[in-house]
Amino acid sequence: MKTAARVLALLAERGETLAVAESLTGGLVAAELTSVPGASESFRGSVTAYATHLKRDILGVDGTLLAERGAVDPEVAQQMAAGVRGVLGATWGIATTGVAGPEPQDGQPVGTVFVAVAGPDGQGKVAALRLNGGRAEIRRESVRSVLELLSGELHENARTQDTERNGGT
Numbered sequence: 001m002k003t004a005a006r007v008l009a010l011l012a013e014r015g016e017t018l019a020v021a022e023s024l025t026g027g028l029v030a031a032e033l034t035s036v037p038g039a040s041e042s043f044r045g046s047v048t049a050y051a052t053h054l055k056r057d058i059l060g061v062d063g064t065l066l067a068e069r070g071a072v073d074p075e076v077a078q079q080m081a082a083g084v085r086g087v088l089g090a091t092w093g094i095a096t097t098g099v100a101g102p103e104p105q106d107g108q109p110v111g112t113v114f115v116a117v118a119g120p121d122g123q124g125k126v127a128a129l130r131l132n133g134g135r136a137e138i139r140r141e142s143v144r145s146v147l148e149l150l151s152g153e154l155h156e157n158a159r160t161q162d163t164e165r166n167g168g169t
Contacts (some may be wrong), residue, residue, distance in 0.1 A: 003147040004032045004039075010154050011092070016120075018104035018150075019090035020046035021059055021080040023071060023097040024113065028143045044090045049080070055097075059083030070106025071097055074126040077114035085118045092154075093118040095148050098129070100138045109136055115146035117153045125153055 011018055020029045020043075030046035033039050040134025047058055052071045053060040060083040061076055077097045086136065097115030099105045113129040127149050131138045 002032075002036070003151055005036045007147055007151050007154065008033065008039055008042050010038050010151075010158075012038070014158075016091035017042050017089075018046045018092045018094065019044045019084045019088035021055075021093065021095040022046060023055070023095075025051055025096045025099045025139050025142050026050060026147075028139055029094070029096060029146060032143050032147065036067070044114045045087045047084050047087065055080060055083075059087065070108070072099055072106045072108040072112055072114065072160065073097070074114045074128060075117070077116035078118065078124050078126050081116040081118035081124060091120050092150065094150050096132035096142050096143060096146050098138070100135045100142075102135065113138065113142050113145070115142060116142060117146075117147050117150050119153060119157060123153075123157070 022029050027048050029122050043102055049055045049059055052066055056063045056066055059080050061079040077095050080095035081093040095116045099108050099110050101110035111131040113131055114126055116126045118124040129145055131141050
């Protein structure tokens with residue numbers, strides 16, 4: 001089963017929802033999720049904030065952070081994930097930001113990508129990727145990586161909930 005299908009099945013089983021904020025992937029994460037039959041049960045929607053000011057104005061990413069570090073930054077990715085989660089009213093938010101090429105951006109080389117997850121109770125995680133290949137390969141690997149990161153966080157969250165329900169043992 002593809003990662004998108006696994007993630008959506010787990011979210012549906014738990015009655016949870018997902019929102020996506022995308023930059024370099026330009027809608028590919030949302031396309032991957034919506035290719036799964038029944039995705040609408042858990043997938044709320046996405047914001048493709050390709051322009052930097054949209055990350056600030058729609059997703060609530062700190063303007064000073066964007067001005068100082070640019071859009072290709074781990075904290076920007078985390079704020080994008082948290083922002084889309086809030087804007088679209090989802091249990092979980094995920095985000096992608098990075099440089100697919102052909103030119104470097106914000107002082108970052110091609111293949112620099114940050115993917116992030118923001119979950120309930122404020123937990124979050126960011127992964128820094130250094131990807132090789134052309135633009136299409138970098139974008140595809142970014143989609144795979146953010147879905148894998150979410151999958152890992154969903155499983156970790158489920159283990160934590162099980163431990164709490166069992167008296168912490």
